[in-house]
Amino acid sequence: MKVTIERSALVRALGHVQSVVERRNTIPILSNVLLQADGGALTLTATDLDIEISESAPADVAVKGAATASAVMLHDIVRKLPEGAQVRLTLVDDEARLQITAGRYEGSLAVLPDEDFPTLASDDMDVRFSMPAADLARLFAKARFAMSQEETRYYLNGVYLHPYADGDVKLLRAAATDGHRLARLDAPLPAGAEKAPGVIVPRKAVSELARLLDDAEETVEVAVSSSKIRFGFGAGYLTSKLIDGTFPDYERVIPKTNPNALRVDNKDFAAAVDRVSTVSADRTRSIKLALAADRLRLTVNNPEAGSALEELSVDYDGEPLEIGFNARYLLDVAAQIDGETATFRLADPSSPTIICDEEDERALYVLMPLRV
Template sequence: MKFSISRDSLVRSLNLVAGVVERRQTLPILANVLLVLKEDWLSLTGTDLEVELVGRIQLAVAGEESGEVTVPARKLLDICKSLPEGSDIKFSAKENKVAVRSGSSRFTLSTLPAREFPNVENSIGTHQLTLKQGQLKRLIDRTGFAMAQQDVRYYLNGMLWELDSKQLRVVATDGHRLAMCTLKDKISVTGEGGVQMILPRKGVLELARLLVDDKAEIQINIGSNHIRATTGDFTFTSKLVDGKFPDYEKVVPRSPTNILKGSRQELRQAFTRTAILSNEKFRGVRLKLTANTLDIVANNPEQEEAEETVPVDYSGETLEIGFNVSYLLDVLGVLSGDQIKLSLADPNSSALLEESDEGDSLYVVMPMRL
């Protein structure tokens, strides 16, 4: 195996592929990236057995000798990053070593046999859809923060994708808050009936890193236990979480009677300031609602207190309710409208946050007892 490649195009692809590779591996070969050279195409594959990412690079000049080899992912990436921008890198593989050369620099890396590199299942998909990368990025950006991180309810450590012939909806929840975003635009879908699947947290984060060109298309292929996404330069495959996602429709408040409307930016700044003196562990703030006024109060075990008064559009009953301020700030951080709408039924019920009645996203945050 022998070829020459530009340092910049290799770093761009290797950066993403190496992101899939786990630093601590049970199998030594999983710390490696698989390089496959066929004429003037080089493919790079990284996997942790749950997620696989294949990057494709077209070489300016066809390789002298086709072949395949696996090399340590992190070491190769660090070497390539340390070389000057705009330089060319020459690779040559012999027996169980790969020589990497650029200018006056020489490196020799150990390899492992390519035949031992695991292959993620190549199942036939039941549903296919095509959409713009920007559309998918919006869905993930607006909901990803609400995924659980290491919950024993493993089905919460991921994102629900719900697809039918008309729309794609994604939902994430950690049991304390819920985020939902629905793609309003018509998309091209093939496959019988609707489908629900849970994409694992790592799969969601790695897929989001690939979405760099908002206007370019991405093809999604959904199988019974895998999802595959293909862009111009990458093929991403992830196992799906085998579990049942909670019935999210049940937790969305229905026709709450107390509705507050206010400036998103003003509320975000007020919550940010009061959060400074909230309890570091529980992050609780008290919201006191009276006619056209919202008082936000936070205090902590050191007997310190912060209070903010924000003018709002509110004509409901007087209410006092507690929330984790971090959850409210997360929502205000992903919404983009000037105004937000916060709907409440009573001090013990969840709050519903939206941009407007016509928005594509909604958020549910459970109250706290303070």
């Protein structure tokens, strides 16, 4: 293999694929990136056996071939090369080395046989559809904060993606919950997605997708089966195994009749919560919201650290109400609100509260209260 590629194209592709590689691997080849030079392009692939990311970049291929080398080391070398450098990669078979030259720089990395590199098969993905990258990015970006971190509840360690019909309106819905908070996002259902199974996209795949979707072209190609999902980004793709479990019936925890409506400036509310919760206990981060006519009082009393109080002018004409929340969860939801105003729908101090974005009717969040 002998290929020459522009430094920025190589560092961009390496940056996308190498992040999936685990820093500590018991299987040496999983620390490597697969380099395949053929047809005027260099294709780079990395995997941890659960997720596979691949991307192609234009290159001058003098001798086609393939090799694997340390993903982290190759990325570190290439990103430190001068801007605009032409990078030549040459496989020296008899030395089992990958030579790297750029200008006056010369280096080499050990290689492992490319035929030993594992790949995730995608032949069984019968359901295929296309959707705008912005829609897909929104679904995952606004739901991911609610994913569970508890490995014992593995079926909550991801985002549940499934088609949904609301009367005559057909939607692609994403949901995530950790049992204390819930995020539910909708997007128009793409043509071809009607028969897609409900799937749980794992936490790590969701994180990798967030980076890839930032640089994605306008449309993403999605292919899905009962065990795997693939997202195509023009010159690259991400394939991931799915979580083998049953996502709970999250609609059951969404209240239908919360009579008390609170409208508050989202930026002012988030800032007040952040200030008042500074003295709250680290474990629960509990904060009390006391509601009366057009007034919201936020208070924290921590016997070990101190107390704090702040009042906000709000739009509220419901019954007087005191309710407690985890301050960090309130801030996480506030960070998802794009509009100026957040709407809270409350029932009583022990019932779930709905939070909506007035400028995004297809986003809904639910928080469980705390005793304070």
